[in-house]
Amino acid sequence: MRRALPALLGAAVVALAAVHVQPVQAVPKATHTTHAVTAKTDASVVQVGDVIRYSLVLHTRGALVVDATSPGKLDDFELLGTSSMPGESITIHNGVVEQSNTFTVTYRLRAKKPGKFQLGPGHFVVPGKTLPTPAVKVEVIPAGAAPKVHDPLADLLRDFDEPMTEPEPKPPAAPVDPLAQLDSLPTDPSEREFFVRVVPDERRPVVGSQVTLKVFVYARRPPEVMLKRPPVATDFRIVSLGAVDKMWHPIDIGGHAWSYAALEAFAAFPLRTGKLPIGPSVVGAGFSDMFGKPVERDFDSLSTEVESVEPPVEGRPPGYVLGDVVSNLQLTATVAPRTVDDGHALVTLQVSGAGRVDTLRPALPTPPGVTWTTTNDETHAQYVALAVKGTRKLQIDARFDRPGDVDLGEAVLHVWDPSKKEYATARAALGTVIVRKGAENPSAAGASSAVPLPAPRGRIGRVGEGRTIADRAWTWGLVAGAPLAVVLAQAGAALLRRRRAKESERAVDPGEQARVALAEARRGADPIAACVRALDRAVEATTSVRPRGVTRSELAAALSATQLDRALCDDLVRAFEALDGARFAGGAPPSVDAIERLVERVLSSSEGRREPRRREEGAS
Incomplete structure (x- = not known):
């Protein structure tokens, strides 16, 4: 064979x-x-x-x-x-x-x-x-x-040995990508054959540095897969790095033989400090049912988060801007011409490095009589080996007000270098410029071309003569009517905006979303996940607390700090624990009717607090 x-x-x-x-x-x-x-x-x-x-x-x-x-x-x-x-x-x-x-x-x-x-x-x-x-x-x-x-x-x-020979035991297959490693399989019944993970390569990045997000898919029998939605990361600047390899590799997960593939990678740059959530990615997978008919299903990855931190304060140079993070920073400068006859010279700054260079702004000196004006800004980005590298070209006009020899000093740029774990400073000398003639003053040029005033009038005229537009009755109607029309238009626009805001608020009302999730649970489309969403949106609508944003051990304390009564808080904690047990441990989930009653209790407590507030707003 x-x-x-x-x-x-x-x-x-x-x-x-x-x-x-x-x-x-x-x-x-x-x-x-x-x-x-x-x-x-x-x-x-x-x-x-x-x-x-x-x-x-x-x-x-x-x-x-x-x-x-x-x-x-x-x-x-x-x-x-x-x-x-x-x-x-x-x-x-x-x-x-x-x-x-x-x-x-x-x-x-x-x-x-x-x-x-x-x-x-x-x-x-x-x-x-x-x-x-x-x-x-x-x-x-x-x-x-x-x-x-x-x-x-x-x-x-290698697995096709001669007949009647006992195969030698093989060691567990180590993943080609270490980020794909898993110690245990998910317990959700819907993920027994296929599941999706979004894995960041750095859990505590410096704000502004690159975090590589990889979308991994795992399957017992590899199907055809397609990325339908990238990870949702509103607190990041996201750049797609394209497909990683899209090749299926063997992997051992808890003693079970699976396959995994790195579907796509993204470069995410944190825009602020703190715990930043990364929402789920959606992957479509094609399977065949028992009759061989192709069936396509969508799978969501679990949400994750990273904690973005500031670079150390110790050693931070004056003028450093939070978020300026680049490795291997290079800064060069050229000035042309060196001898100025019209009061203007062009300064060209070239910035390059690994990271986001489009946000960098080199600091220029302020010699007397010199005005800087940016005239051109070009940025080029390249994606090499899952890293974002860029070059930036800034062209700045230097305007000189007076003749003489002007020392322009040097351009300075401070960044945090994540590869060296230290601050880096790049300097580029601008040198000296010989100014033979300063730039013309626009105000003086405009004053010389002023139109002379006409000769004084010799006759004043009679009052009410009606020869000017100010003597017409309709003139004052227009003068008074124009501001009134503006006020009416603004009032109408404000009413329209308020109406649209109310409609939009109703469209995204968490309470309505909770009822929609209950309807999905009754239809049988992943009832456990739908019940979790219903409780999550109901609690958010009432208390502004997101149960998905806290651990189950922290949920009881978070609910106790709200206006909900103690019995309702205990019922909510037990319901979330029961749903988690059903999802991850295979336990019996609460009924949809019980979840619906609990959701209505939460929403009714919210309505009881909103009604007095509405009466107060109406009285005001």
Whole structure:
């Protein structure tokens, strides 16, 4: 069986790869699109039997539309499989976003005989043209003449032993990504075959530093998956880093064999200090029912949080701005011209580093008679190995009021460097500028061109003569009516805004959301989770306390600090504990009727407190 299976697998892979056509449409088609192509292999010298990766890369500035690809000539190599992956980078120039795209097609090849060979040239087919790729030279040496390169098929075939032989025990599979490791499986019945996790790589980041969020999916039998909604993080600046690998890897969870995949990664930059929640991500998974019919389900990840902190106060330089966090900071400056004849010079500052550079603002000196005005701001971001790196170009006009030699001093920028765990200061000398003539004063130029006053009148005229607009009766009606119309318009707009605010308040009222969740529980759509949401929204509507935001051990104390009576607080704590036990330990959940009665008790206590307040507002 070991000898026959590789041939069958190889034939199947070759048959699939031979009809490989990959249509991709990543962004809307732009008016002007430029293309560039490259080709490469992961090794230039291999031995017979080794597996190499031959990649064709298409770079575009503008729309990415690929109709088909071809590897070209692959003589004396066995084609094992094909994969493709798009990528993108974003450039911001004076507020205008430009998108650059890449599309990579990788062919896995096995060398069959020694010699010097040429792979390709291949080509990409895009609308209106065919783009050839360069050929790549590969040398194949006899087997055993070099260290063995790992064969991807070996992992697939290692479990097919000879008949009647006892397989040796295998150690638990360690995850390729340490962030994917789990000690135990979820106890929720809906997560027995598939579940989703959002894992941050840092739990206590410095405000402004990058936190990499990875969306992991776990399955007993890997299905087709698709990210439908990224993690909800309102207190972060979120940037998508694209797909990580989307390959399923084995993992041991509590002694059970599972598979996991890193679906996508995001760079999250905390915008403030404190405990910052990260809401659930939604992943769609395709399964087959008992009759083979495809069924798609959506899975939510559990919410998590990180605690953002300030960098240490000790050693903090004067002028540091909280949130300025960049590694490997570089700052350069140029000034042109050095001899000024019209009172103006252009200062160009270049800032680069790993992190968010779009928020950095170098501090400029304030020499007398010099005025700074920013005229251009360009930011370019790149995503390299799940890290955000950027460059920023600032162009500033220096206006000189008086002639002479002016020492501009130096530009200074202070940041926190997370890679070194210390503050970093970058300085760029601006040097001296020779000003031969200062800039003209706009107010003086305007005063010289003033229109002269007319000659004084010799005749005053009679009162009520009616020859001017001020003597007309309708003039004063317009004068008085215009402010009145403005007041009426503002009053009408205020009433309209108040009405819309009330409608919006009713639309997002937590009490209404609690009743909607109860209706979902009665329909049988995940009743335990729906009951938890109903209680959560009812308590929030009454007390402004979010039970999901506190632990169960803290819930009793949080409810006791509210206006709810003690018996109702105890009933709420018991209900949440029973629902958690049903969800995570498989216990019997409370009935939907019991939860509905408890929700109505909570909401009725809220209405009792709101009615006197409404009467007070009406009296005022």
